[in-house]
Amino acid sequence: MKKSKASMKSCLQPMPKVLVSCRGLDGENNVLAVGYCGNCSYDPPMVMVGIVPTRYSYKMIKESGCFVVNLVEKSYQETFDYLGSHSKRDEDKLQAMQVKMADAEKINAPILTNCPVNIECKVVDSIVTGSHEMFIGKIEYVHADNQLLDNEGNIDFSKIEFL
Numbered sequence: 080m081k082k083s084k085a086s087m088k089s090c091l092q093p094m095p096k097v098l099v100s101c102r103g104l105d106g107e108n109n110v111l112a113v114g115y116c117g118n119c120s121y122d123p124p125m126v127m128v129g130i131v132p133t134r135y136s137y138k139m140i141k142e143s144g145c146f147v148v149n150l151v152e153k154s155y156q157e158t159f160d161y162l163g164s165h166s167k168r169d170e171d172k173l174q175a176m177q178v179k180m181a182d183a184e185k186i187n188a189p190i191l192t193n194c195p196v197n198i199e200c201k202v203v204d205s206i207v208t209g210s211h212e213m214f215i216g217k218i219e220y221v222h223a224d225n226q227l228l229d230n231e232g233n234i235d236f237s238k239i240e241f242l
């Protein structure tokens with residue numbers, strides 16, 4: 080197969096599609112779609128999310144020092160798209176999409192109860208890489224729907240129909 084030079088932007092694919100939820104110091108909740116996300120330590124378990132500083136969520140995560148990574152199923156596509164294309168700065172998008180939330184277990188942020196897995200994280204570091212600031216989150220607690228779990232608490236990810 081002949082190859083030619085291609086664009087370098089976002090060329091690592093497939094990108095994850097997760098919803099990151101957070102809470103500002105004043106108690107306001109928010110959620111945004113995130114593709115710049117990945118595992119970054121097995122032990123201790125850590126993940127990272129890349130947030131553009133102009134996002135309304137950015138200040139919330141920066142100041143609160145915590146966030147939740149919510150894994151998203153195909154059935155949540157419409158909500159994902161909406162949360163990834165509307166800013167809480169302009170409208171109450173969580174109300175518009177009737178996003179269901181509950182308080183996290185270990186951090187001061189909401190989890191999205193309609194998502195099958197919710198990963199609670201405390202920010203331990205952050206790196207401005209360029210367009211994004213990568214927040215390194217130490218995992219404090221993971222919620223998973225009961226039907227996904229075996230007796231040891233392992234998640235059967237094959238049962239999730241990812242977006």
Ligand SMILES: Cc1cc2nc3c(=O)[nH]c(=O)nc-3n(C[C@H](O)[C@H](O)[C@H](O)COP(=O)(O)O)c2cc1C
Nearest residue numbers: 111112113114115130131134135136163165166167
């Ligand atoms: C598929 C997809 C992936 C996205 N990935 C990111 C991302 O990794 N980082 C980011 O800051 N914004 C990302 N966005 C954009 C934000 O989700 C979007 O700007 C959102 O409206 C910000 O909401 P907020 O201003 O309420 O925080 C993505 C959007 C979509 C649709």
